[in-house]
Amino acid sequence: MIRALTRLFIKNCDDTENPEVRAAYGNLSGIIGIILNLCLFLAKLGAGIISASVSVIADALNNLSDAGSSVVTFIGFKLARKPADREHPFGHGRYEYVAGLGISVVIFLVGFELIMNSVHKIFSPDAKTEFSFVSLAILIASVCVKMWMYFFNKVLSRKINSQALNAASLDSLTDCAATTVVILGLIISHIWSINIDGYLGVAVAVFIIFTGVNTMKDSISPLLGNPPDEDMVSEIRETVLADEKIIGVHDLIVHDYGVGRCIISLHAELSDKLTLTEAHDVIDRTEKLLEQKFRCMATLHLDPIAADDMELMALKNLVADKLCEIDNKFSIHDFRVVKGEKTKLIFDLAVPYDCKIPNDKIRVLATEKIKYLNKDYEPIIQIENLYSGCL
Numbered sequence: 001m002i003r004a005l006t007r008l009f010i011k012n013c014d015d016t017e018n019p020e021v022r023a024a025y026g027n028l029s030g031i032i033g034i035i036l037n038l039c040l041f042l043a044k045l046g047a048g049i050i051s052a053s054v055s056v057i058a059d060a061l062n063n064l065s066d067a068g069s070s071v072v073t074f075i076g077f078k079l080a081r082k083p084a085d086r087e088h089p090f091g092h093g094r095y096e097y098v099a100g101l102g103i104s105v106v107i108f109l110v111g112f113e114l115i116m117n118s119v120h121k122i123f124s125p126d127a128k129t130e131f132s133f134v135s136l137a138i139l140i141a142s143v144c145v146k147m148w149m150y151f152f153n154k155v156l157s158r159k160i161n162s163q164a165l166n167a168a169s170l171d172s173l174t175d176c177a178a179t180t181v182v183i184l185g186l187i188i189s190h191i192w193s194i195n196i197d198g199y200l201g202v203a204v205a206v207f208i209i210f211t212g213v214n215t216m217k218d219s220i221s222p223l224l225g226n227p228p229d230e231d232m233v234s235e236i237r238e239t240v241l242a243d244e245k246i247i248g249v250h251d252l253i254v255h256d257y258g259v260g261r262c263i264i265s266l267h268a269e270l271s272d273k274l275t276l277t278e279a280h281d282v283i284d285r286t287e288k289l290l291e292q293k294f295r296c297m298a299t300l301h302l303d304p305i306a307a308d309d310m311e312l313m314a315l316k317n318l319v320a321d322k323l324c325e326i327d328n329k330f331s332i333h334d335f336r337v338v339k340g341e342k343t344k345l346i347f348d349l350a351v352p353y354d355c356k357i358p359n360d361k362i363r364v365l366a367t368e369k370i371k372y373l374n375k376d377y378e379p380i381i382q383i384e385n386l387y388s389g390c391l
Contacts, residue, residue: 002155005032016160017295019081019093019261025160026077026096029153029168033070036149037063040142047135056135059182062110063142066175072102073168080258093258100164100219104212107171111208114178118202139183146176163222167215174208228254232294236264239293240300245270245282247307250333250350251384264290265299267333272304279304303334312337319345322369326362327355334382342378345370349383359383 006013010024044060076099082092153169156162181204188194228236233252240249248269255263268286270279283300290298306312316335323330335347351362363381370379 002152005152006156006159022096022160022162023077023081025156026080026099026162026164027074029156029165030070030074030077032152033073033149033168034067036145037067037070040145041067043138044142047132047138050132050134056139056182056186059139059142059179062175062178065106065110066171069103069106069168069171072099072106073164075099076102076164090257090263091261093261094223096162096164096258097219097222100162100167101216101223103164103167103171104215104219107167107174107215108209108212110178111174111205111212114208115202115205118199118205122199122202136183136186139179139186143176143179143183146172146179150176163215163219167219170211170215174204174211177204177207180204222256226256228252228256236266236290236294239290240266240268240286242289243282243286245274245278246286247271247305248333250303250331250348251301261296262294263297263299264294265301267301267303269303269305269307269333271307273308274304305335315345316347318373319347319370322373323349323366325369326365327351327357329355343374343376344378344380346380347382349381350386351383352386 005028006025009028010021012018012021013024015021016025041060041063044056044063048057048060076095079095080093080099082095084091150169150172153165153172157165157169232254236252236254237249240246246268250267250269252264252266255265257263268283270282274282279302283302287298287300290296312335315337316332319335320330320332323332329352331350332347333350335345338344338346349362349366351359355362357365362383366381367379370377
């Protein structure tokens, strides 16, 4: 059914890298969420009035807030489609992340409100709730609808890799849990005349708050700036190195301005035997290839290296292997040798962020390793972090 809906309402639904298609997915999720949540609100409100159940009415109001979350999703994707302008030259794609953050805040507030009400019920229990099969049937149907919405938004979030839709799916899952608690409370109260709404409410509220905090972290993270995933890094590397004239790649940085809106920059190593015009053609051609493949802006910096100097290359590999004894994730680039009274080995040492060794200590250890190779070597090391997590 989900597949049928996307094919019916989204043109070119498989072209998920297209910003227009992504916006259509977000719009579909938002519109369906608004319609279903408003229907659930009206149904539960009627059930709550019939059964005189405060918990059912409260659950109805929760669905009304969910309709508001769907509006946030719809508006977030609409704003993300806006083209670049003077104030935002890289576009408005991050509005999608802001929408996810807004939904996570709603989830958190619902959980907080529920835990406050549940604690109040524990210390000030209400009278026994009137049992109604109509109310029970509506609540069970609500759980089924919300479970479908969970799978619907989960499938869409994976399809377009959207934090906003992932947050919406988790919001639906927490609603299933909250409504289930209301159902259990009604049944237990009817059968055993025991009012445990408060205790069940606290348990579910903790789950809802936990979900809200996690979705908030997932939404804030891309706003602060995430490294690209390893698959993307590997694909970029393979794309660049597909040109036989490019010998190596390093210093890869991906600036994320929303899915489908990114800037890629990296250093490409080419033989110093190429003419300036030849090297420029290689760089220019590779930039255009990256832009077409990843729908991004690409900027490549040229690093000329003496690829034909076998002695230099052998020494570089020897130094690299020695430094990997400190951490096997270390890598070096821009390696050159200046001979004199002391042989200076000048290079950049790329260090992953998860390395626990301080930079000053790394420099000392690296110097010791290199001098072990030859005491006349004088290493001049520039330590840098890997913005992409690798390369």
